[in-house]
Amino acid sequence: MTKTTQKTISPVDGRVYAERELAEPEELEAALARAAKAQKAWAKTSLEERMRIVTRMGEVMLGAVEEVAQELTWQMGRPIRYSPKEITGGFVERARYMTRVAPLALQDVPVEELPGFTRFIRREPLGVVLVLAPWNYPYLTSVNTIVPALLAGNVVLLKHSAQTPLVAERYAWAFQEAGLPEGVFQYLHMDHDLVARAIADPRVAFVAFTGSVAGGRAVERAAAGHFKGVALELGGKDPAYVRSDADLEFSAVNLVDGAMFNSGQSCCGVERIYVQEAIYEPFVEAFVAETLKLKLGNPLDLETTLGPMVRTEAAEFVRGQIAEAVAQGAKALIDPRHFPADAPGTPYLAPQVLVNVHHGMRIMVEESFGPVVGIMPVKSDEEALALMNDSPYGLTASIWSRDEGAALALGEAIETGTVFLNRCDYLDPALAWTGVKESGRGCSLSVLGYEQLTRPKSYHLRRL
Incomplete structure (x- = not known):
């Protein structure tokens, strides 16, 4: 059976720059099964080890910056004089900052002492985070969620724009080179129907979408009734x-x-x-x-x-x-x-x-x-x-x-x-990135960016 493909038309000269097969429902099922299994072990991995792997991923990307820049220009048309800066500038800056503040953002939250009791609030990972990323700043928009999600103990499934599919593949390559365990980061090239199915799947605990207002409404519709978090970074004027x-x-x-x-x-x-x-x-x-x-x-x-x-x-x-x-x-x-x-x-x-x-x-x-x-x-x-x-x-x-x-x-x-x-x-990256009205909802970057990627669990321990 011939699979459906998506074509990336380069704005540089109008030619087909990349063609990829779209995932089938069974491939989504397999990816989510791997993700759910991998998350249990990843959540038990020390924060220090997670930080080491994420830092190494950034170093791998820096080592391939010239190739990545060429791919970026061909896929979405940004002048080559600026393309390397997406990696050497914002991507690395944000990844490093979110890694640096992870111990502070993820530490237990203390409460006032009460004789005879130990009480605190712990931040737990949500589970599987689905990232739906756009083409205009394909690394900068996606890193805002991918890095803190992984550092918090979540696993990530990335669906990148059909205009920039090689970005998802670069992430996977860099994480593999950095030693990330199998299943902790995955990507799929998906059509709208399969994305909607992924959003509604009970194994997906959180959805981060960057794109149009119309796209944001579609994400909300797909998530409606499933009681999961949705972050939307939408349009602007x-x-x-x-x-x-x-x-x-x-x-x-x-x-x-x-x-x-x-x-x-x-x-x-x-x-x-x-x-x-x-x-x-x-x-x-x-x-x-x-x-x-x-x-x-x-x-x-x-x-x-x-x-x-x-x-x-x-x-x-x-x-x-x-x-x-x-x-x-x-x-x-x-x-x-x-x-x-x-x-x-x-x-x-x-x-x-x-x-x-x-x-x-x-x-x-x-x-x-x-x-x-x-x-x-x-x-x-x-x-x-x-x-x-x-x-x-x-x-x-x-x-x-x-x-x-x-x-x-x-x-x-x-x-x-x-x-x-x-x-x-x-x-x-030290400041919260958020919007109001039709520019969306949710908060990424800064120490506050970890809040939507974790859930609080309270510990109320009475000593006898």
């Missing part, structure tokens, strides 16, 4: 607010990076900017000048700073948003002819900056997930705050100012999971 006391040049340079890096394909990328009127025109001028420095082209060229979007359909969606906004009165400040590689009908899309925009336009309220940003003038902090909160999303928001007190005051009122000052589009 992240705002930036540039106050009149901001460092104008610094803000423009960093916000271009925050909006355009990875071709804008970041859940916490900047998609809308509000600027106080006093500096609005010079800010827009500086922002456009910085955008024009980008080089759109073949991501395998070391000079390229802006690669293709992941699929032609994604690029066409953004083109449609831009055209609709212009038809509604927006002004496009970037001439696509400045970027010769821009080609309608392909994933190669020039960056765009729009002014004369308002919240009646999709471009300012609907997730774009591409290299486009709208910029609006505002009169006050109050107006900026109202506009920043006028969104179904709430992942991050950035404030650009020399006044930390003003940023803290605004931050208390912004409906978002993370507030930045003079920074954007970054995950600090």
Whole structure:
């Protein structure tokens, strides 16, 4: 019987870069059986040994960084000049941090002494953790759950995006090289129906999903009634607010990076900017000048700073948003002819900056997930705050100012999971990564990230 396959079409040149067979129900059954068996022994393995193996896995990945970077660029189109940093930067930083804080995060929780009693709370692993990972930052998004889940004594089953299947295979290889026992980490290439079956399976104790709002709803439906934890990292329409006391040049340079890096394909990328009127025109001028420095082209060229979007359909969606906004009165400040590689009908899309925009336009309220940003003038902090909160999303928001007190005051009122000052589009592993509204629920990274991957068990021991 011929098995169904999935094809990974490279955005670089449109060819089939990888083709993999999709798992059948019996393969899922075998994987879950192995996982459930392996978890019992893994949970009894010392934390020190778990930490050693996870650390070794990171070292193995670092040793293969050039190959991994090439695979990454071919699979999802990020310029090769940046691909190695996904491993040498964020991936390693997060894995090392979560390993370092594991003893603190997983230690017994003491309670006040009571004569004649020993009382404490112990954190126990949940069991099998199913990780559903996306293509846009395929290592960074998945490591947030995989590493702490394993360190906490869970086992992991990974289903990676069909766009980046080699990432799952790299994980498996690195863990095998590091000496991880069989069954503790596994991956399967699965279709939606089999993923739903995995989510509903009683042996899966927790599901971590990163992706679209629609995908998050599908995960919740599959998990409904099964009484298991679900963490959802979903969409974003992240705002930036540039106050009149901001460092104008610094803000423009960093916000271009925050909006355009990875071709804008970041859940916490900047998609809308509000600027106080006093500096609005010079800010827009500086922002456009910085955008024009980008080089759109073949991501395998070391000079390229802006690669293709992941699929032609994604690029066409953004083109449609831009055209609709212009038809509604927006002004496009970037001439696509400045970027010769821009080609309608392909994933190669020039960056765009729009002014004369308002919240009646999709471009300012609907997730774009591409290299486009709208910029609006505002009169006050109050107006900026109202506009920043006028969104179904709430992942991050950035404030650009020399006044930390003003940023803290605004931050208390912004409906978002993370507030930045003079920074954007970054995950600090020491801080909780979480969203509000349709940006999802749950918490990864930091010592708090271990809480959703463990359950508390109370010990109440009376001495006779």
